[in-house]
Amino acid sequence: MEIQIPRNALALLMIAQAMVVLPHSQQLSPWIMAVCVVCGIWRWMVFQGRWDYPRRWLKAMLVLGSVAAVALSGSSAFSLETATSLLILAFALKLVEMKGRRDAYLVMYLGYFIIATEFLFSQSISMAAYELVAAVVVTASMVGMNQMHARVRPMGSFKLASALILQALPLMLVLFLFFPRIAPLWSIPLPGGAKTGISDRVTPGDIAKLSQSQEIAFRVEFESQIPAPSQLYWRGLVYSNFENGSWTQASPPPGQRQSILRTSSQISWGTRVPEFLPELENARTEATVSGGVKPLAYEILLQPTQSSWLFGLQVPTITESVEAGSQSNNIGLTRDFRLMSREPVSALMRYKVHSYSELVPDRELPDWIRTRETRLPLEDNPRTVQFAQGLFAESNSVEDFARRIMLQIGTGAYRYTLAPPGLPRSNSIDAFWFETQAGFCSHYAGAFVYMMRAAGIPARMVGGYQGGDLNPVGQFLVVRQMDAHAWTEVWIKGRGWVRYDPTNAVAPERIERGLDAALSSEDLGMFSVLTNARLSNFAGMADLIYMFDSVGHRWNLWVVGYDPNVQAAYLKKILGNVTPGKIAIVLLIGVALSMALVVIALFWRRRKVRLHPVLRIFLKFSKGVERFGFVRQSNESPAQFVARIDARRSSLIEQLDQLLYNSRNVSSTQLALLRKRLRRLQVSVALGLTKDIETAG
Secondary structure (H helix, E strand, C coil): CCCECCHHHHHHHHHHHHHHHHHHHHCCCHHHHHHHHHHHHHHHHHHHCCCCCCCHHHHHHHHHHHHHHHHHCCCCCCCHHHHHHHHHHHHHHHHHHCCEHHHHHHHHHHHHHHHHHHCCCCCCHHHHHHHHHHHHHHHHHHHHHCCCHHHCCHHHHHHHHHHHHHHHHHHHHHHHHHCCCCCCCCCCCCCCCCCCCCCCEECCCHHHHHCCCCCEEEEEEECCCCCCHHHCEEEEEEEEEEECCEEEECCCCCCCHHHHHHHCCCEEECCCCCCCCCHHHHHHHHHHCCCCCCCEEEEEEECCCCCCECCECCCEEECCCCCCHHHHHHEEEECCCCEEECCCCCCCEEEEEEECCCCCCCCCCCHHHHHHCCCCCCCCCHHHHHHHHHHHHCCCCHHHHHHHHHHHHHHCCCEECCCCCCCCCCCHHHHHHHHHCEECHHHHHHHHHHHHHHCCCCEEEEEEEECCEEECCCCEEEEEHHHEEEEEEEEECCCEEEEECCHHHHCHHHHHHCHHHHCCHHHHCCCCCCCHHHHCCCCCHHHHHHHHHHHHHHHHHHHHCCCHHHHHHHHHHHHCCCCHHHHHHHHHHHHHHHHHHHHHHHHHHCCCCCCCHHHHHHHHHHHHHHHHCCCCCCCCCHHHHHHHHCCCCHHHHHHHHHHHHCCCCCCHHHHHHHHHHHHHHHHHHHHCCCCCHHHHC
8 A cells, every 4th residue: 555645745845846846937938837837736736635636538638738848849859958848847747646655756856856957057156055945845855755644844854854965065065076077978958048148140239239238248357457448358259241231250252262271270279379370479489488578368257158259358369277178179269360169158168368469460461351351242331432432532541541430430420329220221331320320339330341341441340348347356357248349450551450449439438437338328227227337326236246246256166167177277286196096085085074074963963961950950869869769750840759759848849840940040049059958858868857857948
C-alpha cells in the first residue's frame, strides 16, 4: 500500500513548485506557463478534496497540450529553451498525478534540477539568493516528507532545511574554488533570444531607441588612470555599406573577395602581430624595452550579446596572460581594427585588452578598402552630393573640408534629440540634412560619411559606445546601452584613419559629460523612473546604486567569471606549480575541514545545556535525598516533590514555583535563601526530624 503524503509536506511541495518555476516565466512561452498554472490549480483542488486525480484520457490530453505548447513557443528543436520547457512540463504533469511518497521524491529531485537550469539563463547575485531560498523550500518539503503526519510543522522543517543547506556551503565553496573546471560532456545550444545591444544594421533612429535602456553592456577595470570621457570610444562595428536608408557592416567589393583572402587575412586570431598592422611590433618593443609610451591596459566583462563582436578602445590587441590563457586564441583583430570572438557571446565574457592609441593604422590604404569606403548608391540623396562637392571645392584640404561640415552642424539649425522626425527610405540623408535637421548620433554620423564619400574621400561609420559611468565605490567603469553611439572615421593620407564625431559639434556635452547632459527635459522624460538620469536628483540614491552595482561587479568577477583560466591563475598564485597531486591534497584538506564543521555542529547540538541556577540547586537537593528513599518521579514538579517530602513547608514550595516559573532575573540573595532552606530540609530528612524546622528557618 502506497504511503500517503503528509498534508503540510504536500503544501510545502506546492509552494516549492511555484518558486522554482516562477523565474523561468521570463524565458518560457506563455502557453507553457499556462499549462503549469492549470496543473497547479488541479493539484490544489485534489489537495482540498474537491477534484479527483485525472483519468488516463485526460492525462493524454495534457501531454498533447504540453507538446503543442512547446511547438507554439517558437523555440528551435535543440535549443536550451526547448529542453527546459520539456523539463518544466514534466515537473508540472508529475505533480498532478502524484499520490505517494515515491512520486513526491521524484518531483523534489526535478525541483532541484530546475533550480540548476535557471542559472543557464541568469547568473546574477539576486537570482542566486532567490534560488538558495527555493532550495531551502524544496529541502523543507523533503524534511516534512520524512516526518510523521502529526509532527509535520512547516517552521521546524524550514529551520532544519536551512541548517542542512548551511552545513553544505563550506564543501560547496571548496569544490567551487579547487575542483578542476572542465567542459561538459554534452552540448546544448545556449539561449538565442534577442538581446538589447548594437546591431549589425543601423537605420537612423535605432541607436536613439537603444539609448533609453539602462541595461548594462559591459564593465571595465583599468590598470592605471581612467582616460577622460571624451577619449572613451568603444569600437564594436564598422558600417561601410549604405542602401535604402540603412548602414550595414563592411564587406569586400563585388569581385574582390577571393583576391582579398589570398593577399591578406581578414582576421588575426590570438596575440600574434597581424600582417596588416606591422607597426604593432615596434610599439610593443618600445613599450617593454625602450621605455616608450605604455599601452592602455584594461579588462572588460561583457554581458551576453548573442553576437561575435567585442568592444575595445582605439587599436585594441589581446594580451597574452595567465588569466587569458587559451581564451586569447578565440579572440581576433579584424582588418578594420575591431575585436571579434570565434563564437557568439552567450554568457558573461571576460577578456584583457591593450590599446595603442598612438598607432596610425593604414598609412597606405589598399585599393580594395578605398573602393569599399568610397562607394555610394547611384541616384540617391542628390542634394547632399551636390552640397558636399561644392563645399569640398571651396576647401583647402580634407581636414578643412571636415572642419567646414562640423561648423555647418554646430552653427546651423540642427538639434540633438531622442525623438527625431521619421525619414523616408529613399533620399533619407537629404531629408535629414535640409529638412528635419533634428536627430541622434547616427543621423549626423551617417550624413558626415555620405558627404565625405560624395567628395571621393574614404570614410566609414563606426558603432559602439561612448563614455561610461565611473563607479566610485569599486573604481570601475560601467558602460550601459544608453551609452550607445555612432561616430565616423576618415582616411587622410599620411595620417591614416582619423576619428571625427559630428555629435561633438551639435551636442559637445554628450561627449564630455554623458547622454543625460545633452538631452532636453522632454527627452529625459522618456527615460524610466528607475534610471540614473532620473534618480540622480534624489540625495543618497546614486551612492546606493553604486554600492549595489559594485557588489554585482565583484560577483561577476569572482563567481560568474571564475572560469578555468582564472582558476588556473588563482591556483598558481597559492600553490606555485600546479600538479594533480597538489590539487588532490587541497581537495582532501577542504573536504576534511568541511566534515569537521559538520561534526562540530553535531556535537554542539549535544553539548550540556547550562541549567537555570534555581534548577541546579534543586537537582543537587533531589540527588542528596535519594539515598533516604525519596526519589523524584518523572511527572513531579520541584514543588510537588518538596510537598511530598514535607507538605508543611508551604513557603519553600511557594518560593520554588515563583523562582522557577515567574522570575527571569533571580538575585543572589534569593538563591542563598533557597539553598539554605533546601539544605535544612535535607538535614531534617536525614535525621527524621520534621517538626519546628520551618519555624526555625
